Amino acid sequence: MTVMPKRSVLDPQGVAVRDAMRHHGLPEVKSVRVGKFMEIEVEGANEDALHEICRDLLSNPVIEDYELRIQ
Amino acid sequence: MMKAAVIRFPGSNCDQDCHYVLTKEFGIEAEYVWHKEASVEQFDLIVLPGGFSYGDYLRCGAIARYSPVMRSVAAEAERGKLVVGICNGFQILCEARLLPGALIRNRSLHFVCEHVYARLENMETAFTHSEVAKADGKLLTARTGLLLHMPIAHGEGSYTADAETLRDLNRNGQVVLRYADSRGAITDAANPNGSAENIAGIVNGRGNVFGLMPHPERACDPLLGSEDGKLIFQSVIESASKKMKSSSGPIGKRQT
Numbered sequence: 001m002t003v004m005p006k007r008s009v010l011d012p013q014g015v016a017v018r019d020a021m022r023h024h025g026l027p028e029v030k031s032v033r034v035g036k037f038m039e040i041e042v043e044g045a046n047e048d049a050l051h052e053i054c055r056d057l058l059s060n061p062v063i064e065d066y067e068l069r070i071q
Numbered sequence: 072m073m074k075a076a077v078i079r080f081p082g083s084n085c086d087q088d089c090h091y092v093l094t095k096e097f098g099i100e101a102e103y104v105w106h107k108e109a110s111v112e113q114f115d116l117i118v119l120p121g122g123f124s125y126g127d128y129l130r131c132g133a134i135a136r137y138s139p140v141m142r143s144v145a146a147e148a149e150r151g152k153l154v155v156g157i158c159n160g161f162q163i164l165c166e167a168r169l170l171p172g173a174l175i176r177n178r179s180l181h182f183v184c185e186h187v188y189a190r191l192e193n194m195e196t197a198f199t200h201s202e203v204a205k206a207d208g209k210l211l212t213a214r215t216g217l218l219l220h221m222p223i224a225h226g227e228g229s230y231t232a233d234a235e236t237l238r239d240l241n242r243n244g245q246v247v248l249r250y251a252d253s254r255g256a257i258t259d260a261a262n263p264n265g266s267a268e269n270i271a272g273i274v275n276g277r278g279n280v281f282g283l284m285p286h287p288e289r290a291c292d293p294l295l296g297s298e299d300g301k302l303i304f305q306s307v308i309e310s311a312s313k314k315m316k317s318s319s320g321p322i323g324k325r326q327t
Contacts (some may be wrong), residue, residue: 005175009231010265012178039171057137060130063231064174 003059003066004035035064073312075101075188076114078144078160080135085121085157088288093118096291096301097308106138106163116153117144117313119160121224121286131174131227132162141167153197153311154280155303158225161272161282170282172232174225178265182226186296187263188218189271189285190251193244196274197283197310203301205292211302218255219248219299221285223263228284230266230273240273248272248283281307 005011011033018032038058042050050068059066077090084085086103093101104111111117124135135141141163146171148154156164164170177183191199194213202212232240240246248271252261262269264284272283287300 008233009175010178012176012229012265016180058129058140059132060133060173062165062171062233063175063227 001038001039001040001054001058001066001068002035003031003064005064009063073099073308073315075099075111075116075118075308075311076104076111077101077120077141078106078111080106080122080124080138080159080163082124082126082248083120083122083159085159085286085288086228088286089118089120089157092288092291092300092304095309097304099308103319104140104221106135106140108140108143110143111140111147114147114152115315116307117147117155118278119154119156119163120159120288121160124159124163127227130166132159132164132166135159135163136166145169148275148280151277151279151314153307153314155198155307156280156282157222157286157288158228158284161284162227164280164282167223169280171236172230172267172273174227174284175229176227177225177229177232177263182224183228183263184222184224186220186222187262187271187285188220188251188253188255188261189248189283190255190257191217191219192246192249192306194273194308195244196278196281196309198274198303199247201302201306201309202307203298205298211299212317213302216299216302217286218251218253219285219290219302221287221290221300222297223285225247225264225284228266229265230264230270230284232267237267240270241268243276245274245276245278246270246272247274247281248285279315 290297290300
């Protein structure tokens with residue numbers, strides 16, 4: 001599962017990383033956004049329940065979007 | 072006698088300060104309530120103190136929001152009881168959707184720990200309407216004390232909400248406190264964390280749930296540099312006791 005700050009929400013961490021990258025010899029970098037990646041091991045849970053918990057606990061829809069990939 | 076609950080989560084660290092102010096400064100009864108308790112029904116006022124509940128894992132307040140006690144806090148808020156969330160308590164109230172918006176990483180990425188001025192934007196809320204006699208004999212009222220001098224101490228205090236929510240907050244007088252400079256001007260330089268529109272504290276639409284990033288409990292004694300936080304505690308205690316009286320009145324006048 002990945003969680004990313006919404007485009008409309010300021011991501012000061014991403015801005016700081018972008019600036020550091022520019023100072024370290026990559027002035028071409030336009031923007032960086034920092035999110036989270038979570039590996040979740042489950043057995044036999046249904047997909048709706050997983051989405052529910054992604055939305056209600058693992059991300060905050062006010063400020064973040066998530067993407068769930070099941071494999 | 073009115074009774075306040077100070078909710079304790081694993082990682083709360085301003086619980087004793089809140090308890091001290093309620094019991095020693097204002098002489099009301101207050102009890103610590105462990106987050107695993109199922110009910111806060113017997114209390115007239117609920118305080119969610121600051122700290123780092125669950126180590127701020129995942130997002131600040133995100134895990135505390137699912138503590139058993141929070142179901143009861145939400146139910147009591149729904150019934151109109153007064154709830155105050157300070158700092159981490161504010162974050163928990165936002166995560167629990169008892170208040171709109173969210174608190175994200177400070178613009179500077181630094182933990183800020185300093186005294187700030189917060190301007191009172193609404194003096195008629197249950198949390199800001201009272202007058203308090205200060206130690207030096209001066210009277211602090213919402214009007215004279217337009218600027219409250221209080222400490223902040225947080226890494227994730229940047230208030231954010233979408234444009235529609237901000238518009239509604241402004242329109243309904245739900246913005247209670249804004250960071251200001253020492254003359255009361257709302258400027259970007261006086262914004263310690265990048266909060267949208269310098270917002271430092273808001274109430275919900277019904278006006279019974281209040282969240283703020285500054286720490287009024289650390290500003291209730293001249294020895295600590297400020298007594299301005301008293302205005303908030305005095306107001307909420309008066310409001311809660313008024314609510315108690317009106318709900319214990321003669322049958323037929325009982326409020327539901």
